[in-house]
Amino acid sequence: MTTTLDTPSIDTPASARISAPRRRHPAAPTTPTTPTTPTTPSASPGRIRAAWRSERIKLATTRAPRVITALTVLVGGMASFMVAQFVTDQEITVANIFGFSAVFTAVFAAVSGILIYTSEAEHRTTQHTFAAEPRRAVVVAGKTAVTVAHTALLGLAGLAAGAGGAAIGGAGVGDASAIPTTIAWATGFAVLAGVLGLGIGLIARHSAAAISGILVWWLVIESLVGVFTPERVARFMPFVAGNGMLQFVDDGERIAFDRPITALIFAGYAFAALAVGTAVTTRIDP
Amino acid sequence: MITVNALTKTYGDRRAVDNLSFTVRPGAVTGFVGPNGSGKSTTMRMMVGLTRPDTGEVLYDHTPYHRLTRPVTTIGAALDASAHPGRTARSHLDAMCAASRLPRSRVGDVLAEVGIVSVADKRVGGFSLGMRQRLALAGALLGEPETLLLDEPANGLDPDGIRWLRGYLRDYADRGGAVLVSSHLIAELSLFADELVVIGAGRLLAAAPVNEIVDRAQTSVRVETSQEAELTVLLRSEGIDVADSGQRGRLTVTGANRATVAQLALDHHIRLDELVDERASLEDLLVDLTHDAVEFTAA
Numbered sequence: 001m002t003t004t005l006d007t008p009s010i011d012t013p014a015s016a017r018i019s020a021p022r023r024r025h026p027a028a029p030t031t032p033t034t035p036t037t038p039t040t041p042s043a044s045p046g047r048i049r050a051a052w053r054s055e056r057i058k059l060a061t062t063r064a065p066r067v068i069t070a071l072t073v074l075v076g077g078m079a080s081f082m083v084a085q086f087v088t089d090q091e092i093t094v095a096n097i098f099g100f101s102a103v104f105t106a107v108f109a110a111v112s113g114i115l116i117y118t119s120e121a122e123h124r125t126t127q128h129t130f131a132a133e134p135r136r137a138v139v140v141a142g143k144t145a146v147t148v149a150h151t152a153l154l155g156l157a158g159l160a161a162g163a164g165g166a167a168i169g170g171a172g173v174g175d176a177s178a179i180p181t182t183i184a185w186a187t188g189f190a191v192l193a194g195v196l197g198l199g200i201g202l203i204a205r206h207s208a209a210a211i212s213g214i215l216v217w218w219l220v221i222e223s224l225v226g227v228f229t230p231e232r233v234a235r236f237m238p239f240v241a242g243n244g245m246l247q248f249v250d251d252g253e254r255i256a257f258d259r260p261i262t263a264l265i266f267a268g269y270a271f272a273a274l275a276v277g278t279a280v281t282t283r284i285d286p
Numbered sequence: 287m288i289t290v291n292a293l294t295k296t297y298g299d300r301r302a303v304d305n306l307s308f309t310v311r312p313g314a315v316t317g318f319v320g321p322n323g324s325g326k327s328t329t330m331r332m333m334v335g336l337t338r339p340d341t342g343e344v345l346y347d348h349t350p351y352h353r354l355t356r357p358v359t360t361i362g363a364a365l366d367a368s369a370h371p372g373r374t375a376r377s378h379l380d381a382m383c384a385a386s387r388l389p390r391s392r393v394g395d396v397l398a399e400v401g402i403v404s405v406a407d408k409r410v411g412g413f414s415l416g417m418r419q420r421l422a423l424a425g426a427l428l429g430e431p432e433t434l435l436l437d438e439p440a441n442g443l444d445p446d447g448i449r450w451l452r453g454y455l456r457d458y459a460d461r462g463g464a465v466l467v468s469s470h471l472i473a474e475l476s477l478f479a480d481e482l483v484v485i486g487a488g489r490l491l492a493a494a495p496v497n498e499i500v501d502r503a504q505t506s507v508r509v510e511t512s513q514e515a516e517l518t519v520l521l522r523s524e525g526i527d528v529a530d531s532g533q534r535g536r537l538t539v540t541g542a543n544r545a546t547v548a549q550l551a552l553d554h555h556i557r558l559d560e561l562v563d564e565r566a567s568l569e570d571l572l573v574d575l576t577h578d579a580v581e582f583t584a585a
Contacts, residue, residue: 019395019396019399019458021312021431021432021433021434021458021461021463021464046387050384050385050386050387051385053384053385054381054382054384054385055381056384057377057384058370058373061373061377061381062370062372062373063372064372119370120370123368123369123370123371124366124368125368125369125370125378127331127336127365127366127368128368128382128385128425129385130335130336131334131335131336131357131358131363132358132382132386133385133386134335134352134354134357135352285331285336285337285338286336
């Protein structure tokens, strides 16, 4: 909820500690002299940590990430619940259906990755960010680190909701031995989808364009490609590969790649988008 | 000291900033003046690395912005009042603090300093433009910088706020800081600026202390007399310009000072009722300076 302030409340600043301009340099000459070699900024790890801390604060202090997490839990839980309730021709257990939520979670993770940059671009707060840290690649590194952490948590939340939904739907636990593997691959899928989203957000710099673009590609274009091209070609499409990480593919003909290969293909797309996005951010002024 | 050296920026076939050079010295408020579209904001963005110049450079005591170890401790910029509307003022500044590796205690300090501590935990979306301007200034002050760079900071401020800002910036400069402030309120700037940089169509038109610019103003003498026809003939015969002020019995004389006009009138027994020096206002002067560089005018 946005707070509207009927009466602007401006305090009297007289009692505040007054910022004093730093005078670290001796009095400068009035005519320019030959520029000296400037001090190189401090090592990058400190700058990247600072960028990460700043991005973490930004993520934690807006509503969009909380809404996306709530939707992930809701949709993931509902999907597993529906399967547990209404699928009767197969053996349904928590262990074999809780990973279904990962497909939806990956969509939300991609949207989350997009918003991590586009919400800044649209509210013109990038100028504060880039003024504080002129090395834009450092900012992108901080955003990437936050995206990875956030989407990993999102992936785990989605899986937990999937397990909960399945249990509430009446499914038994089943064979738990494959659960850790499913968690690892599903979380990896969410993280890579988030990184892909961040890259696309850096390129598009507009939330609606980036979100609609990625959804149309994912849900429409790849489906059409799947219809009109042989599977040997379609398996190289990004989200076909990404979904392959979950191994829900009906693969009677043994055409689909193994999980590590699908992960490499999807990661290739994700990091290519991030690299292009970084180049765009570095070269084009906000 | 900031040295702006031969900055040029072109968008398509339009040159926004054209070989612009000036300096901003510590201990002074420098007003940055020009009509809309003259390149003020583009110049300021180039000064903090947000826009890449085609040629030229900006040096902070010989160091380019992107080479500064912690830029916000050298220059605090408030180029517009943007902030995420869903974030509180405090969290907006928290994020800026973290990015610049500054202690979070600075957030409380600057919120109090600009007078918005009571709304620190309100969402920025509910702020008036004036409160956003104060928040932007708070952001600029976080690093206790040597230099403040403010683009139209008085926009949206009420008269009290403008007076406070004027006093604040004056005091900041008096304590040794350098302040570069752009404004289209020229009269307002003249109340507290020490120096002016005037640009038009991206080019430097003048860079000098305010007093020096005011002294360039053409002066005229306003004369009130019941013998305006005789006085007009007399002055013109002496090669002095006389303009009818549009009011009966009142003339505007240029090209001669008050003493000359008085002596001539006395010598020819012309009675004068009033004789006053008139100086063009700083606003008039700057309008004249930038007249040929105005891009947007009303029909």
